[in-house]
Amino acid sequence: MASPDDLTGEHGSLYAARKGVYPKKVDGPFRRFKWAIMAVTLAIYYGTPWIRWDRGPHAPDQAVLVDLANRRFYMFQIEIWPHEFYYVAGLLIMAGIGLFLVTSAVGRAWCGYACPQTVWTDLFQHVDRLIDGDRNAQIRLANGPWTAEKIAKRTVKYAIYLTVAFWTGGAWIMYFADAPTLTHDFWTGQAEPVAYVTVAVLTATTFVLGGFLREQVCIYMCPWPRIQTAMMDEKSLLVTYKDWRGEPRGSVKKAEKNPGAFGDCVDCNQCVAVCPTGIDIREGPQIGCITCALCIDACDSVMAQVGRPRGLIDYCTLDDAATEKAGGVAPPIRKTLFRPRTLVYFGLWGAIGLAMLFTLGQRTRLDLAVQHERSPLYVQLSDGAIRNNYTLKLRNMELRPRRVEISVRGLPEARLWIDGGSRETARQSLHMPLAPDSVTSARLFVVAPGDGPARQDFAIAVRALDDDPRGDREIIQFDRPGTEP
Amino acid sequence: MADHKRIDEVTGTVTSGHEWDGIEELDTPMPRWWLWSLYATIVWGIVYVILYPAWPMIHGATEGVLGWSSRGQLEAEMQADAARRAPVMNAIAATAIADLPAKPELMQAAVQGGAAAFRVHCVQCHGAGGAGVKTLYPSLTDDDWLWGGDLATIDYTITHGIRNPDHKATRTSLMPAFGRDGILDAGQIADVVSHVRVISRQEKPSASSARGAALFEANCAVCHGPAGEGGREVGAPKLTDAIWLYGGDRASIAATVTQPRNGVMPRWNSRLDPVTIKMLAAYVYSLGGGEKAPAPALAAAAPEGRGADGQP
Numbered sequence: 001m002a003s004p005d006d007l008t009g010e011h012g013s014l015y016a017a018r019k020g021v022y023p024k025k026v027d028g029p030f031r032r033f034k035w036a037i038m039a040v041t042l043a044i045y046y047g048t049p050w051i052r053w054d055r056g057p058h059a060p061d062q063a064v065l066v067d068l069a070n071r072r073f074y075m076f077q078i079e080i081w082p083h084e085f086y087y088v089a090g091l092l093i094m095a096g097i098g099l100f101l102v103t104s105a106v107g108r109a110w111c112g113y114a115c116p117q118t119v120w121t122d123l124f125q126h127v128d129r130l131i132d133g134d135r136n137a138q139i140r141l142a143n144g145p146w147t148a149e150k151i152a153k154r155t156v157k158y159a160i161y162l163t164v165a166f167w168t169g170g171a172w173i174m175y176f177a178d179a180p181t182l183t184h185d186f187w188t189g190q191a192e193p194v195a196y197v198t199v200a201v202l203t204a205t206t207f208v209l210g211g212f213l214r215e216q217v218c219i220y221m222c223p224w225p226r227i228q229t230a231m232m233d234e235k236s237l238l239v240t241y242k243d244w245r246g247e248p249r250g251s252v253k254k255a256e257k258n259p260g261a262f263g264d265c266v267d268c269n270q271c272v273a274v275c276p277t278g279i280d281i282r283e284g285p286q287i288g289c290i291t292c293a294l295c296i297d298a299c300d301s302v303m304a305q306v307g308r309p310r311g312l313i314d315y316c317t318l319d320d321a322a323t324e325k326a327g328g329v330a331p332p333i334r335k336t337l338f339r340p341r342t343l344v345y346f347g348l349w350g351a352i353g354l355a356m357l358f359t360l361g362q363r364t365r366l367d368l369a370v371q372h373e374r375s376p377l378y379v380q381l382s383d384g385a386i387r388n389n390y391t392l393k394l395r396n397m398e399l400r401p402r403r404v405e406i407s408v409r410g411l412p413e414a415r416l417w418i419d420g421g422s423r424e425t426a427r428q429s430l431h432m433p434l435a436p437d438s439v440t441s442a443r444l445f446v447v448a449p450g451d452g453p454a455r456q457d458f459a460i461a462v463r464a465l466d467d468d469p470r471g472d473r474e475i476i477q478f479d480r481p482g483t484e485p
Numbered sequence: 486m487a488d489h490k491r492i493d494e495v496t497g498t499v500t501s502g503h504e505w506d507g508i509e510e511l512d513t514p515m516p517r518w519w520l521w522s523l524y525a526t527i528v529w530g531i532v533y534v535i536l537y538p539a540w541p542m543i544h545g546a547t548e549g550v551l552g553w554s555s556r557g558q559l560e561a562e563m564q565a566d567a568a569r570r571a572p573v574m575n576a577i578a579a580t581a582i583a584d585l586p587a588k589p590e591l592m593q594a595a596v597q598g599g600a601a602a603f604r605v606h607c608v609q610c611h612g613a614g615g616a617g618v619k620t621l622y623p624s625l626t627d628d629d630w631l632w633g634g635d636l637a638t639i640d641y642t643i644t645h646g647i648r649n650p651d652h653k654a655t656r657t658s659l660m661p662a663f664g665r666d667g668i669l670d671a672g673q674i675a676d677v678v679s680h681v682r683v684i685s686r687q688e689k690p691s692a693s694s695a696r697g698a699a700l701f702e703a704n705c706a707v708c709h710g711p712a713g714e715g716g717r718e719v720g721a722p723k724l725t726d727a728i729w730l731y732g733g734d735r736a737s738i739a740a741t742v743t744q745p746r747n748g749v750m751p752r753w754n755s756r757l758d759p760v761t762i763k764m765l766a767a768y769v770y771s772l773g774g775g776e777k778a779p780a781p782a783l784a785a786a787a788p789e790g791r792g793a794d795g796q797p
Contacts, residue, residue, distance in 0.1 A: 013514055014514055014515060015514055015515050015516070015517045015519070015520050016514035016515070016516060016517060017516075017517045018516060018517065018518065213518070216516055216518070220516055220519070373614060374614075375612065375613040375614035375616045376612075376614060376615075376616035376617070376624065376626055379624065379626045379627050379773060379774075380624075380627060380727055380728055381627055381628050381629075381727070381728075382627065382628055382629045382723065382726030382727055382728050383726065383727065384726075384727040387626075387627075387773060389626075389773060419771065420586075420589070422777075423628070443771075445773055450727070
């Protein structure tokens with residue numbers, strides 16, 4: 001705690017230099033859990049673009065591909081077209097509700113385990129330990145003069161940073177093109193400029209954010225800690241220093257001399273030493289705490305050494321803290337995990353997911369969009385008949401060429417033809433081929449007798465002429481003289 | 486107020502000394518790298534000012550050492566686009582217009598290019614989509630053509646125009662002003678109108694139409710044909726169909742016979758290159774009324790006029 005005297009000290013500066021954070025190596029269940037999550041998330045990130053998925057000759061064979069050039073999004077057997085972007089919106093809503101769910105149940109678990117900033121910072125801190133040694137060696141090296149050894153170590157470390165950063169940027173672009181082809185093109189200089197620019201930008205941001213800014217991103221830049229603070233309640237899990245058990249602090253020797261005068265905290269500072277954001281958890285919940293739980297591992301191992309029960313620092317809700325402080329026994333953790341709020345979030349999350357899966361299964365992969373040409377709305381033909389023109393957009397979303405029939409219903413004696421045809425050859429329906437996985441545009445001319453209502457609704461229908469007769473239809477107007485445009 | 490600075494107990498941070506109803510503001514120091522990023526933006530700004538147009542002067546802005554300008558960029562993009570389109574344009578130029586439909590990709594490119602040119606040069610009279618304007622400009626989307634609706638004929642019409650003054654190859658004809666010049670009197674005009682309305686199946690035959698038939702034979706049939714089927718060599722409209730540019734009711738037909746409009750369209754070979762005209766013809770042809778290759782008798786009429794002007 002600062003005193004008023006500090007007003008004349010370093011507080012006079014408008015800018016604060018970053019205090020170095022040199023987290024100590026630690027082992028324990030939470031650390032091993034973090035290892036596992038890091039391995040899984042990095043494997044997903046780096047590996048996914050290389051998974052192959054056979055879709056036949058008319059589509060790419062990459063399992064996950066955001067094909068911006070051709071406006072297609074492939075995810076295993078699901079193919080999404082731009083007009084189906086609401087599935088992506090649905091995924092984003094699920095991600096949002098998923099974060100509400102996780103935050104209300106286990107607090108800032110996203111920050112502590114799965115956030116890319118956390119995962120890459122963790123990775124870079126392991127690089128620090130690999131090159132510079134553990135916490136004390138790192139501090140010595142940071143404060144020491146620029147010897148040949150320090151220069152060599154810094155060079156090697158930054159080279160590894162750069163390699164990881166480059167690999168990170170390189171993996172990103174693989175999601176947007178065929179990965180093996182793009183890798184070849186990238187190294188032979190044939191890839192699009194945007195590929196090189198993207199890799200350069202992501203390499204730079206990974207290098208700076210993971211290598212240097214680290215916890216500063218969480219504390220100064222990221223809005224998520226503020227938002228999450230508002231989403232947590234008294235039943236959300238927090239990494240908590242149980243001050244009612246730990247205070248007052250005192251070493252083991254002092255405690256032996258004065259039995260009963262000290263709490264369990266032996267003031268060994270291990271919780272501070274291992275913290276990747278450099279905070280002291282004993283000051284209470286704070287914005288710098290990403291709840292990675294490494295201090296729990298550190299404290300538990302110390303408690304084991306001095307023969308005191310584990311959990312001086314532990315996941316604990318605000319309600320449980322109050323109960324324990326008052327001498328009561330906190331209810332089991334599943335009672336705080338399964339409560340109405342989390343169940344409602346989970347229900348919403350699951351319902352959206354199931355609804356999306358259901359609609360995905362029900363999709364018709366042959367789609368018709370009709371636009372009535374408005375200039376002119378109708379054309380008077382010399383024999384008294386009336387022609388209306390329409391623009392058809394036929395989406396064949398299957399990965400095979402198809403033949404379809406276009407027909408009209410509800411317009412007596414109508415004849416139709418498309419570009420290249422003529423009124424002489426017009427019939428009541430027409431057949432046309434559709435290329436696989438593509439949109440076919442056509443101008444449809446519809447002729448009907450001149451006597452009839454000025455504006456008449458009728459249907460243009462499309463159906464496939466193969467094993468799957470499902471199709472689409474659209475109600476549209478036929479206009480005759482007398483219509484006010 | 487500023488003398489109320491103190492250290493906040495909870496955060497250990499100095500306050501700014503400002504207080505509103507007990508709410509105080511922490512004067513948390515900014516991280517140092519934040520300051521560096523400010524300096525970086527200043528350096529960026531200086532570099533930008535040197536490289537790109539920046540300072541406004543009396544006659545324009547400082548030019549910047551890269552020599553970049555938005556006009557220059559537009560010009561480069563237009564040139565790149567012209568170069569990209571060159572192969573298609575050359576192919577269209579090298580293809581006889583009547584052969585375009587046999588090459589669907591070329592035809593499609595021509596229709597698209599023609600649509601763009603139509604929006605610039607033609608919509609003022611013929612309307613968006615070639616809808617035409619009633620009593621003024623003909624619709625280009627129907628199946629009725631004054632001068633012919635096949636590709637070569639449309640191309641010729643656009644190239645040389647209709648009744649374009651001082652241009653030998655232009656399409657021309659002149660319907661006499663039967664009423665104004667006293668060739669027919671009002672009663673005779675009414676009789677002719679009756680006949681025209683009978684052959685277009687708008688009226689039943691009558692004594693008036695019987696008199697009109699004789700007058701029609703003597704005055705009109707030379708251009709409009711004995712049965713009123715029209716004559717495309719002189720742009721004489723068909724009088725038996727449902728399409729009336731200037732109106733098909735009694736008053737409108739009488740007005741036309743009294744004082745015809747003899748509509749004018751400018752020639753475009755003085756303003757547009759032959760490829761653009763070709764694409765315009767393809768677009769107009771595609772609007773729904775395009776006719777197949779012309780019958781030999783009609784085809785002979787169009788090329789004859791071409792040599793006089795030396796135009797292709």
